[in-house]
Amino acid sequence: MMEIRRAGDRALLVETPVPHAFDAAVRAAGLPGVEEVVPGASTVLVVASGPLDALERALRGLSAGEFTGSGELVEIPVVYDGEDLAEVAGLTGLTVDEVAARHCGAEYTVAYLGFSPGFGYLTGGVLDVPRRETPRTRVPAGSVAVAGPYTAVYPSASPGGWRLLGRxxxxxWDVDRDPPSLLSPGTRVRFQPL
Known part of the structure; x- marks a missing residue:
């Protein structure tokens, strides 16, 4: 089910259960007047220079289903030695080894980027644990973490309240790479234990 609302006089906000797939569909369609497409957790903001009525009709005609899981696959090696690994095991009723096995046994999809450059919110995981009550003031770059239904890899050192599984x-994120972010909406991700 998709809902489209105006967001000012130059944008439409599309609510969709598959934002990464709808983002890919909008980009692939090459719709005239579209200046920017910004996916979120359950929405896609489409900024345009042209008439919004025509754009809304075009967006309603897009099929996002064909783009589900169509992104490139990135394999991320992980050392499962995170500070919160035992705590996650306790919260889920699993052993530490079972947490690592379940985490690397799933295939994830980058739903959207946010928080910091290159920080991908990955969906499709099987571990659903709450954020830490007290965030850390510094999480090292490369930390693999979970919070709620999401998995992520911290692209740079930053504060954070996610539970650390490994690294x-x-x-x-590399400013000398084109594009700088290894992940983008729609990218499929698998974690490989080291």
Whole structure:
């Protein structure tokens, strides 16, 4: 079910259960007047220079279903030694080894980027645990973490309240790379234990 609302005089906000797929569909359609497409957790903001009525009709005609899971696959190696691994095991009723096995046994999709450059919110995981009550003042770059229904890899050192499962040697954000972010909406991700 999709709902479209105006967001000012130059944008439409589309509520959709598959924002990464709808984002891909809008980009692939090459609709005239579209200046920017910004996916979120359950929405896609489409900013345009042209008439919004015509754009809304075009957006309603798009099929996002064909883009589900169509992104490239990125494999991320992980050392499962995170500070919160035992706590996550306790919260889920699993052993530490079972947490790692379940985490790397799923395939994830980047729903959207946010919080900091290159920080991908990955959906499709099987571990659903709450954020920490007290965030850390510094989480190292490369930390693999979970919070609620999401999994993420911290692309740079920053504060954070997600539960740390492990770490990866991959660089997720590199200003000298084109594009700088290793992940983008729709990218499929699998974690590989090291």
């Amino acid at each position: 990866t040697p991959l660089t997720l």
